[in-house]
Amino acid sequence: MSRFTAALAAEWRKLTSTALWWVLALGMAAYLAFVGAAMAFSLTVAPEGQAPPLGGLDAALTVYGVLNAVGYVFPLVVGTLLVTTEVRHKTLTQTLLAEPRRGVVLGAKLVLAAGIGLLYGVAGVVGLVAAGAPVLSAVGDGAFLGDPQVVRALLLGVLVTGLWAVLGTGFGAVVPHQVAAVVAILAFTQFVEPIARLALGAVDGLSVVSAYLPGAAADAVVGASLVSQMGDVDLLPAWAGALVLLGYAAALTFAGRLTTFARDVV
Amino acid sequence: MEAPALEVVGLGKSFGSVRAVDDLSFRVEPGRVTGFLGPNGSGKTTTLRMLLGLVRPSDGRALVGGHAYAEHPVPGALVGAALEATGFHPGRTGAAHLAAYAPQVGVGRERCREVLEQVGLTAAADRKVGGYSLGMRQHLGLATALLADPPALVLDEPANGLDPEGIVWLRGFLRHLAAQGRTVLVSSHVLGEVQHTVDDVVVIARGSLVHASSLSELAATAGARTYVETPTPERLAELCAERGWTCAPTGAGHEVPDVPAAEVGAAAYAAGLELHQLATRGADLEDVFLRLTGAAA
Ligand SMILES: Nc1ncnc2c1ncn2[C@@H]1O[C@H](COP(=O)(O)OP(=O)(O)OP(=O)(O)O)[C@@H](O)[C@H]1O
Ligand SMILES: [Mg+2]
Numbered sequence: 001m002s003r004f005t006a007a008l009a010a011e012w013r014k015l016t017s018t019a020l021w022w023v024l025a026l027g028m029a030a031y032l033a034f035v036g037a038a039m040a041f042s043l044t045v046a047p048e049g050q051a052p053p054l055g056g057l058d059a060a061l062t063v064y065g066v067l068n069a070v071g072y073v074f075p076l077v078v079g080t081l082l083v084t085t086e087v088r089h090k091t092l093t094q095t096l097l098a099e100p101r102r103g104v105v106l107g108a109k110l111v112l113a114a115g116i117g118l119l120y121g122v123a124g125v126v127g128l129v130a131a132g133a134p135v136l137s138a139v140g141d142g143a144f145l146g147d148p149q150v151v152r153a154l155l156l157g158v159l160v161t162g163l164w165a166v167l168g169t170g171f172g173a174v175v176p177h178q179v180a181a182v183v184a185i186l187a188f189t190q191f192v193e194p195i196a197r198l199a200l201g202a203v204d205g206l207s208v209v210s211a212y213l214p215g216a217a218a219d220a221v222v223g224a225s226l227v228s229q230m231g232d233v234d235l236l237p238a239w240a241g242a243l244v245l246l247g248y249a250a251a252l253t254f255a256g257r258l259t260t261f262a263r264d265v266v
Numbered sequence: 267m268e269a270p271a272l273e274v275v276g277l278g279k280s281f282g283s284v285r286a287v288d289d290l291s292f293r294v295e296p297g298r299v300t301g302f303l304g305p306n307g308s309g310k311t312t313t314l315r316m317l318l319g320l321v322r323p324s325d326g327r328a329l330v331g332g333h334a335y336a337e338h339p340v341p342g343a344l345v346g347a348a349l350e351a352t353g354f355h356p357g358r359t360g361a362a363h364l365a366a367y368a369p370q371v372g373v374g375r376e377r378c379r380e381v382l383e384q385v386g387l388t389a390a391a392d393r394k395v396g397g398y399s400l401g402m403r404q405h406l407g408l409a410t411a412l413l414a415d416p417p418a419l420v421l422d423e424p425a426n427g428l429d430p431e432g433i434v435w436l437r438g439f440l441r442h443l444a445a446q447g448r449t450v451l452v453s454s455h456v457l458g459e460v461q462h463t464v465d466d467v468v469v470i471a472r473g474s475l476v477h478a479s480s481l482s483e484l485a486a487t488a489g490a491r492t493y494v495e496t497p498t499p500e501r502l503a504e505l506c507a508e509r510g511w512t513c514a515p516t517g518a519g520h521e522v523p524d525v526p527a528a529e530v531g532a533a534a535y536a537a538g539l540e541l542h543q544l545a546t547r548g549a550d551l552e553d554v555f556l557r558l559t560g561a562a563a
Contacts, residue, residue, distance in 0.1 A: 001369060009369035017362035018355055090353025093320060094410065097347055098370035100319040100336035264321040266312075 007099050007108035011082065014091075015112065021078060028074035028120055029127030035070050036132030039063045044140030060144035061223075063132045067157035068222045071124045072164045072215070075117040076185050079168020082109045083260070084178035092265055102261045109169050110253060117165025121158030129154075153222060156238065160221045163242065167214065167249040173256020189215065211236050217244035269296035269417040269449045270331025270344060272317060278325035279312055279473075286312040288473040289326070294451050294466070296417075299444045301464035301481075302453040305559050309473040310453040311350050314422050318347055330418065342371040346411035347420040348404075356396030360387055360406050363395060364413060371414035381409040400427035408436075418449040425459050437463045457555040471559040488554040492527045494534070495519035495543035505537050519543060 001009070015021050043059045054062060086092040099105050133143035144150045168185070175181040193215045200210035210216055211234055220241025236244065272294040279287040287309040294300045304310050315321040317328040319335040327334070335341050354363055364378035382391045385405040390398065398406065404427050411419055419440075425433050440463050444450045454460045457467075467484050469477040477484065495518055496502050502520060506513035511530075514521050522530055527546045534541050 001372070003370075006369045006372075010366055013362070013366040013369070014355075014358075017359070017366060018357040020357070085355065089355045091355055093349055093352045094367060096320055097318060097349075098342040098367045100341055264315070266315060266321060 003099065003101070003104055004108060007104050008111055010095070010098065011108045011112045014086075014095075015082065015116065018085075020081065020085075021116065024074055024078050025120055025123045028071055029123040031074075031127070032067060032071050032124045033127035033131035035066050036063055036128040037135050039066055040132045040135035041139065044136065056141045057144050057147060057149065059140050060136055060142070060147070060150055061153055063136060064128060064150055064153050064157070065222060067121070067124050067128055067154070068160050068218050071120075071128075071157075071161065072218060073185065073189055074124070075120045075161045075165035076168040076171070076189065077182060078116060078120065079113040079165035079170075080172035080175075080181045080185065081178070082113055082169050083172030083256070084176055084181050087176040087260070088178045096265055103257065106173060106253065106257055106261055110166055110249075113165040113169040114162050117162035117168075118158055120165065121161030124161060125154050125158060156222045159242070160218045160245070163221075163245040163249065164218065167245060167252065170249045170252030170256055173260050174252050176260045207234060212244055214245060214248050217241040217248075221245070267344065267417045268331075269447050271295055272330055272418065272420070272449060272451055273332075274313065274317065274326065274328045276326035277313065277316060277323055277328055279309075279316060279321060280324045286473055287316070287323075290470065290473065290475055291326075292468045292475060292478045294449060294468070296449040297444055297447045298465040299440050299450045299452065299460075299463055300466040300468060301457070301460040302451055302468050302470075303455070303457055303460070303555065304453075304470040305455055308455075308470050308559070310455075310470065311422055312473075313470075314347070314349060314420055314451075314453065317420065318345065318349070320349075340370075340372060340414075342367070343414035343416055345418045345420055346414060346416035348407035348411040348422060348424060349420075350422040350426075352407060354395040354398075354403060354406065357394055359392050359394055360398070360402075360409075361391040363406065364410060367410065367413060373414060377413065377415075381412045384412060385409045401429060401432060404428060405432075417447075419443060419451065421450075421452045423453055423455070425454065433459070456552075458552050461551055469555065469558050476558045484554060485548070485551060488551060490526070491521050491523045491547045491550070492525055492530045493519055493521055493543065493545045493547045494530060494541060496534075496539060496541050498540065501537070501539050502534075505533060505539060509533060521547065 040063045043054045043062060046053065086095055095105060096102065129145065133145055137143040172181055175184055193213050197210045197213060197216060200206040211220070216235060218241065220235040221238050223238065235241065275291050277287055277290040290313060302310055312321060316323045317330065317335065330338065330345055335345065338344050360382060361378055364381065365375055368374060368378055379391065382388050385408050387402065387405055387409060390402060395403065395406065404424065408421070408424060411421065425436060428436060440450050440452065452460060464481055466480050467477065468475070494502060499520065503513055506522065511522050511525050527544055531544050
């Protein structure tokens, strides 16, 4: 086994030997099931005599689009935890005794984050489809699960969930304090970014900037979101959105390598 | 694998304005147990962390077998280490903790069970570490250090939190490992704790070396004392005052430091002093240790 694969195996065993990772994955599936069903109802059910807000494929795409729009906190948090639990429980000492090359440790964490993020994406899709599709087909115009646009949206949703997890690991390397990192993530994703996107979108010339915010970049990959439909913003092309997310992940990881992963471990 | 010597050369470390380790040099040989001694805050843990690549030295070098720890192809298999304040995830079982580090030192789960048995944790192997006692954690740390069956061991205060039975077991175990030719470095802030275990001692105080030798050489620097019991202690006190000896009450008798038993006996005989006991007492290493580490203050 090479040093890198050994480090990756160690990271995998560390993550899967405590309960948190599957608790979070279950939480993500359940949360998306709830939001998916609620969304499907609200889009397809209308008061007597009025047309439902959305119908057909549009309704289906909007429901499946919440995978990224509301689900991204979970992969972000699990990505951060790969670093922050080690700092919190002081297991970083043992980790660095086993692999003193800190770049190898960080690299293994990023690769694991990508894999676990994709897994979370699948968990999210399962929850979303399990609860959203029956509602869409029973109350609305159909689940459209075989539609190529729907399949594409779901697959890209899984991909973007993987990217969020990688970004989370980079963030954890910059903010290794577990509570601070989770609070910062919640504050940024639930508050700062949505407000920034609306505000920037309202100002002429600045809406270009808002497309480069991480949430907007992720929306660009998937192609839809609640917030991007509310504000009148232009999204980047899907490939550029993915690159922007990777860029954030790379910049954060680099910063983390120079701070948390360069410091004395005492 | 050949056991590596451990060596620090002109090692120094500052944490801001705190000089934790200063111009420290010593060498730890294979096949012997070396005690790394110093009072609280004297820089033991910091030195060991520098040796293991966790803390970057401000000055000097710390080497394992002539190279920096991180430069070895599989460092975790060369040096097994258990450091103070190394954490365990409370939600992980003891067995899972070991299994997590097994791939990087190239061993399987079988070996994890083996070391757990060696340290007496078999029954607790599948319990979460959050429920372990202090001594059990100490044992798990030791098991982690032993995982790769390494030719060198670095243990930071391994006796902390162990019961007397555990301490006796640890003593024998460390002696056994050294007898196999391994390099064994154990730190402690109490000389008495390792006195029966170590061959060599390295004593530091305030980050600097104050003594490095074999244990027997250290013992030789402590003068022997003579223990005397007499029914007339006031006459013994007079005699000591006459001769310029110090005479300290201890237990049922008195101790006369730095004067051979023969000399005390002869003086008592000449003075007609009745003695019930006259014995040479070994050097009190703990006194020597206090004197050495206090001198740097
Ligand atoms: N991260 C740190 N930041 C600031 N000072 C530190 C740090 N780590 C250690 N020190 C200081 O360095 C000195 C040596 O500490 P160290 O932990 O090495 O001592 P020690 O010999 O292991 O003590 P003990 O017997 O209590 O374990 C102390 O003065 C300590 O306060
Ligand atoms: Mg210490």
